[in-house]
Amino acid sequence: MQSFLRDAAQFLPLLLQxxxxxxxxxxxxxxxxxxxxxxxxxxxxxxxxxxxxxAKLVVNTLRGIPILVQLFYIYFVFxxxxxxxxxxxxxxxxxxxxxxxxxxxxxxxxxxAIDHGQVEAAESIGMGWFLMMRxxxxxQAIKVVLPPYGNIMIMMLxxxxxxxxxxxxxxxxxxxxxxxxxxxNMTVYTLVALLYLSMSLPxxxxxxxxxxxFGKGARR
Amino acid sequence: MIELSGVTKSFGxxxxxxxxxxxxxxxxxxxxxxxxxxxxxxxxxCINGLESYDGGSITVDGAxxxxxxxxxxxxxxxxxMVFQRFNLFPHRTALENVVExxxxxxxxxxxxxxxxxxxxxARVGLADKFEAYPAQLSGGQMQRVAIARALAMQPKAILFxxxxxxxxxxxxxxxxxxxxxxxxxxxxxxxxxHEMGFAREVADRVLFLDGGVIVEExxxxxxxxxxxxxxxxxxxxxxxxxx
Numbered sequence: 001m002q003s004f005l006r007d008a009a010q011f012l013p014l015l016l017q018x019x020x021x022x023x024x025x026x027x028x029x030x031x032x033x034x035x036x037x038x039x040x041x042x043x044x045x046x047x048x049x050x051x052x053x054x055a056k057l058v059v060n061t062l063r064g065i066p067i068l069v070q071l072f073y074i075y076f077v078f079x080x081x082x083x084x085x086x087x088x089x090x091x092x093x094x095x096x097x098x099x100x101x102x103x104x105x106x107x108x109x110x111x112x113a114i115d116h117g118q119v120e121a122a123e124s125i126g127m128g129w130f131l132m133m134r135x136x137x138x139x140q141a142i143k144v145v146l147p148p149y150g151n152i153m154i155m156m157l158x159x160x161x162x163x164x165x166x167x168x169x170x171x172x173x174x175x176x177x178x179x180x181x182x183x184x185n186m187t188v189y190t191l192v193a194l195l196y197l198s199m200s201l202p203x204x205x206x207x208x209x210x211x212x213x214f215g216k217g218a219r220r
Numbered sequence: 221m222i223e224l225s226g227v228t229k230s231f232g233x234x235x236x237x238x239x240x241x242x243x244x245x246x247x248x249x250x251x252x253x254x255x256x257x258x259x260x261x262x263x264x265x266c267i268n269g270l271e272s273y274d275g276g277s278i279t280v281d282g283a284x285x286x287x288x289x290x291x292x293x294x295x296x297x298x299x300x301m302v303f304q305r306f307n308l309f310p311h312r313t314a315l316e317n318v319v320e321x322x323x324x325x326x327x328x329x330x331x332x333x334x335x336x337x338x339x340x341x342a343r344v345g346l347a348d349k350f351e352a353y354p355a356q357l358s359g360g361q362m363q364r365v366a367i368a369r370a371l372a373m374q375p376k377a378i379l380f381x382x383x384x385x386x387x388x389x390x391x392x393x394x395x396x397x398x399x400x401x402x403x404x405x406x407x408x409x410x411x412x413x414h415e416m417g418f419a420r421e422v423a424d425r426v427l428f429l430d431g432g433v434i435v436e437e438x439x440x441x442x443x444x445x446x447x448x449x450x451x452x453x454x455x456x457x458x459x460x461x462x463x
Binding site: 115117118120121123124125126127128131135136139140 | 268269270293294296297300301303305307308309310311320321324325326369373
């Protein structure tokens with residue numbers, strides 16, 4: 001135990017450097033996937049045939065290709081088209097785009113769960129489509145969407161480790177570099193696992209808080 | 221004010237409206253009665269563009285109702301609608317429900333809209349429920365909020381789609397009472413209803429609809445007390461004496 005603590009104190013600074021990139025990748029791709037996912041979902045429920053078609057095509061393509069392959073594509077293939085990104089940029093872009101498909105499906109399910117009477121009530125007081133979405137549908141859909149959104153957040157935090165494959169020195173890559181140079185596999189990977197948990201458990205609590213916060217007054 | 225001329229509408233192969241012609245004059249209260257599935261609600265929904273119609277024409281103050289045209293917004297704000305299942309916004313308080321349209325659609329100053337919203341809620345007997353959410357209200361209270369929400373748009377007419385059908389019997393009276401006082405103040409109303417007592421007492425005219433056509437129409441007392449058409453006679457007998 002003592003040697004574990006001694007090693008831990010020695011490894012922790014390096015792992016915390018990796019942690020910084022894990023947080024950056026997660027937050028960046030979370031923001032991007034949320035915005036993009038909302039765009040796909042709104043296109044999908046717009047009722048405008050070409051928009052619906054494009055949204056379906058994009059979402060199914062993204063869902064049909066492994067995230068790892070999408071990351072490789074952006075990092076290694078895009079430069080051939082003149083778009084060279086840093087590893088961090090490519091990771092945020094790749095994970096953000098890949099996850100936007102899952103976000104979109106979640107948002108669409110939330111929007112479609114709202115009673116059609118709400119649409120009629122909004123239309124009957126003269127609301128246009130965007131106003132109705134903003135004032136009536138989305139505020140109610142949030143409640144439906146939050147629990148799965150929380151799951152997606154946690155999955156993204158863990159999937160940010162895939163950025164290690166395109167050389168982003170995040171927690172998992174730092175860990176495996178340390179482990180292979182010191183052979184202290186147990187110490188290193190225990191620390192790595194604990195560090196992931198120290199981020200995901202507060203995240204789970206935060207999602208629970210969000211559900212309580214947005215659930216207020218929205219009971220039916 | 222509302223003119224329908226030869227309006228037809230089909231859902232798939234089923235023709236719901238088979239040429240409806242009729243009108244509602246300013247200040248008039250017209251009740252639409254008839255068996256379920258006869259197309260009563262569909263007429264209301266076509267008038268404020270919640271449904272499209274296939275043939276004929278509907279005009280409101282001379283403007284053609286076209287669901288796909290921008291002008292529909294103006295028509296909808298002039299023709300408020302009250303729904304069978306209230307359709308209040310569950311994430312907003314009673315007062316917020318009432319002022320939603322005035323503030324966000326008509327862009328009225330918030331203070332003005334809120335003041336009028338409170339007056340309207342007080343008028344439908346809900347002065348103590350401004351901050352209540354729909355889930356905290358009874359059916360009758362929710363429908364009265366919905367009527368206040370309709371009034372807040374300062375409409376030229378209100379369309380009521382079976383406003384008491386989803387209510388427990390003991391709550392029907394409070395909603396009909398509010399509607400009666402509106403009628404007495406001269407509000408133009410088109411009401412789909414099964415409340416024959418209300419139709420007899422409040423309506424100027426009654427239209428009896430069956431199978432997508434207007435079978436009989438006339439002054440409320442005449443149609444309801446001495447119907448001429450056998451289908452109207454049969455319907456009224458079944459409604460007034462169910463057993």
